[in-house]
Amino acid sequence: MIPLSWYIMLSAALFTIGVVGVLSRRNIFIILMSIELMLNAANINLVAFSHYLQSLTGQIFTIFVITVAAAEAAVALAIIILLSRNRGSVYADEFNILKG
């Protein structure tokens, strides 16, 4: 059997890749994909721990998370389409009307 620590390492690596992606990429679609990566890293953790602890809570929770992520992506894509129509660009560093 694969030891639990491997799952934790895998999910921590995926989460870190996600955080670095959000911070460093310009294209807003890639940023969204990085956020999905972070959510799915947490999902791997939840399922692995659920199996390890022999409790179903984590797996049921994962289904909630997948559902919520889908809803979030739908709203996010709608707003980004709106932005690219208004602005003609999907690059995060060009969103600079608001600043103090």
Place this chain on the structure above:
Amino acid sequence: MNTAISISGLKALLPFLIMTAAAMVVMLGIAFRRDHRFTVLLTLAGLALGGGSLVFTPFAPDRYVTTLVLVDAFAGYYLALLFAAAFAVVCLSYSYLEIQGGHREEYYLLVLLAVLGAAVLAAATHFASFFLGIEILSVSLYGLTAYQRHRDQSVEAGVKYLILAAVSSAFILFGMALVYAEVGSMEFARIAIRAGAAGGALLGTGLVLIIVGLGFKLAVVPFHLWTPDVYEGAPAPVTAFIATVSKGAVFALVLRFFGNMDIRVGGALFLIFTIIAVASMFFGNLLALMQQNVKRVLAYSSISHIGYLLVTLLAAGPLRLNASAFYLAAYFVTTLGVFGVVTVLSTRDRDADKLDDYRGLAWRRPWLAGVFTAMLLSLAGIPLTAGFIAKFYLVAAGIGSALWLLVIVLIVNSAIGLFYYLRIIGAVYSMDGPPGPSMPISLSGSAALGGLTLALLWLGIYPGPFLALIGSLMQTAH
């Protein structure tokens, strides 16, 4: 624990069921009859019904409905506060959206869904209800922030809020997974017991990640970067909603989640929250001094107010729940009042967010200027307003637990804060304002502002009955 829902459990869930039903009814209402006034009336009826149902809800300290929510007096108080704030926001939104074109009706659907998410947060006692509540609230707020599709600022604010809120949700989720790994349960009560004992590395890391995520939602330093941009870009009533309902609900959750834990003086959690509170007070107030845009000033001011509120989380003793409950009520009334004035002064093309929009307001609209002045003085914490009593309670709670550093920082910052509130008030009473056309203020807008002003004066001058009510409600909580 029992997982089935009994009839009495359903009765306890009544406010949540009514909010869900109200959102459905409004959605169907829009499908059959697209009419702004009709939709607003449906929404207000739903909120009033939800608030009214609180009278019949059987609150009890152990009224768990499954393991997910706890409908006790603590939850009941925050539900009432959230519904009342949403009611005021809807009244203000009506006058704001009436002068805008386009599809206005779906706005209210999003408001109702956001209130539902906030209500779930106020009663959550389990990671599942915590996560679902925060996501229902956030996803509705993405839509609300970007609601004015033709304004570039609004859409840009929506995208910024979207990315940062989604990232913070991911942090919270990852933290939840780690806490679950060590505790083996997602119930707040069991996590609190485990966190009190010597917790391991996974539990500690998980809690820190959850604090980071919640810090984003509460907009405390150093997770506050989105706040000024979103406050400036979002439509004025939505800004009021984010500042009150969203932050209030998350703070209620923070009180519930971390309140059960043993936050000892000198412990790691105590240190983290102290640093966050002190940094929020100082950064919020000092950065507010440099702003020219009224909405940005209020954004930084709200950062410092959450910093003040964190004192109640760190204080010990029964007084802290009373202090946070009263402070949030006063903060809700005042913030809604200030943004209410911004809302009614906004025009079709832009929100009234420049300092110049307020220059000489007192000579053009004396009543409105009076309301605005009273609200700003309350934010600053001047006696005879709600803000003073609220701050007095915070200081009392802090001194009661000997949190001298926090109390001193709080008092110093109240003095700094006074400066930028007085600068806005100075502009309101300056003599060199433009003559400006006197546009009539809508009935719903003035009704909401009138109600908020009365509440402000009542809480400030005669707070006794309200304090007694809070005392009796919070006595049974925890």
